[in-house]
Amino acid sequence: MTIEDLYQIGALYREQLASFRAEIQICGSGTCRSAGAAEIQRAFESVCEEEGIRPEIRIVTTGCMGLCGQGPLLRVLPGDVTYTRITAGDAERIIREHVINGKPLKERMLPEDYPFFTRQTPVVLEHMGRIDPESIEDYIAHGGYEALAKAVTYQSPEHIILEIRNAGLRGRGGGGYPTGLKWDIVRRGTSQQKYVVCNADEGDPGAFMDRAMLEGNPHAILEGMAVAGYAVGATQGFVYVRGEYPLAVDRMKRAITEAERKQLLGNRIFDSGFSFRVDLRMGAGAFVSGEETALLHSIEGKRGQPNPRPPYPSQVGLWGKPTVVNNVETFANVAPIIHRGARWFQGIGTKRSTGTKVFALAGRVRDTGLIEVPMGTTLREVIFDIGGGITDGGSFKAVQTGGPSGGCIPEKHLDIPVDYESLAQAGSIMGSGGMIVMDDSSCMVDVAAYFMEFCQSESCGKCIPCRVGTVQLSRLLDRIRRGVASEQDIETLEELCVMVKDTSLCGLGQAAPNPVISALHFFRPEFERHYRDHVCEAGVCPVHSTEAAGDAAGIESGGAHV
């Protein structure tokens, strides 16, 4: 495979695409599939058969189109008309009226200027929901693997690292560590063997960015990994994906095989001296395996438990060798940077947080789904402009960012820009990009208890503060929920939060108290209403009456002395 071959594959495929009279793209992400995307596709195929136009129409299943709350989605080309909430029964009208007669169904289509789409800046999601994730030719026809070709044939590893550093790309897994700096440490490592690992072990409640990207554009991730491999001098990459994502696993496996077949992975890529293989490893469903040292243990076939850092994986990683560990979205940013240059990337976002960020917008907003906005966009813009505001006329209460490691941000901070520093200042984190919007029907004590319960059951059990501390925090929060807590319990809760944060071994434990700390900081009166007045204003918690509280407190308090 040479660059010319690559261009030819792309050109041929584009020619093929142009020969179709129309194209029907059906969202095939996990969400839309569960809402019947496959059945819808069959319905469209059979209507086209009936009308005798089947060979002229391209019907394709794509990755996530973004607006998950209104799925299943369907797009008709030419014209770029998007239809929402499609059923198999709509096939006949759409084919006859839109495709054959050229008159789109006005009442069913999404307005062209629908803010959910127009206010986004797609970089990593640029081809998502538009290309066939199971066709490497489609990816190539959209400029795929050109960045890899450019990198390995014209550029030195040092140049690539400099480009990534100049672009200011930071880890999209949430930590925000400068990617170029990480790559440089691995490149400088003296070991003969080095590795590149894609962390696709997404486990935050309410988050599905990585899943959507793996399902919708797997080659973009492989390309980013291969560029990273070339830049740091690695010959082997691993994609570590959670086993709960069977479709993502299938698509990624297929992508690896196709890329190998086309010699875009394997030996002497683009006839250069660079060889790079990628293998897939499936996680067995442990949240902690998203922590990089635990993830590496899991790839090695060991129990997914973290190690104290330092040493960092960039120095001592997989089987003791220098290893790049980056998140899915980080790798997806690589090809666009190599393609269009650091200066272009710098122009998006803020000074210290460049580029865009993908969020999974969920909760009580009108339009839920996958979005990509420039760093620095305010939370208000995300929730009210893109997300369309709160559903059912409710009023905004808080937005939870960063999953179980993040915190709840109240209305007074809605105008902060979404970047690593600002979110941290507001007591939360970027995290991998989960964003759950809550209205008055949510109780913050209940939310804090939910996240603590999650961390408690996902703790690996290696270190004591996380293993036992989270259980005790959970019990304290449960007491508040039930209205049987005392002042002393709140003091213990606060003290224990700080202790678990300060002493836990890995990020899971260190961040586990964050939702509680931020909820206490911003919504303290709500906690007090629970334990003093035994009232849950949202009506969510099973608060007791005062007498019952007294009884229960008596039963609950302490056990035997040592």
Added chain:
Amino acid sequence: MSEIRTLTIDGEMISAPAGATVLDAAREHGIRIPTLCHLDGLSDTGACRLCLVEIEGNNRLQPACVTRVEEQMVVRSSSPRIEKYRRMILELLFAEGNHVCAVCVVNGHCDLQDLAYDVGMDHVRFDYLHPQREVDSSHDRFVLDHNRCILCARCVRVCDEIEGAQTLDIAGRGVASWIVSDLEERWGEARSCTSCGKCLLVCPTGSLFEKGLRHADSSRKADFLRYMVNVTRRQK
């Protein structure tokens, strides 16, 4: 000759060979840092968090057992914050399992109990979890009492790293983690066990003990590992 690093621990200027851990350096100079999961001769995991120390210029507390000494490092092994955390860690441990010292085989010879005395832990302010745990006495000679286990994994490491049998391991997650033998079989049925008894010698609590022997009568030989490692090194 290895290079020497000079550092300060608790205001005392000390020197230690490059590559030594803060814990090694401290103990070498008679500065006591409490540990539970650490044992000379076994690999370190940094799991018990009792040896956390403050290092100047670093906001995060660092475990002394895996932190290497550096030139000009300033370490504080004790401060009100650290003392408080150590006590809380012990309280959490006592609340987690079923630790009733009065009826324990190692009462008086228990690392956990000693540490509790040291930090002045006279009560526990957290809920006792009172877990339903088993006692595995299926082995001919030994007993594994899960009620006393603090999951320090010393037994797992000694079985793997010193004996090479890899009989013991940890299964499960969080507070539901527990020590298993072979493929979650009863210890007596675990064919890989060589009955060497090393796990008993390294257990810091009364979780592992020999049948018919009152441990209150025989103190443990935790320093045997250092002896064994030295013998092995000399042979090599």
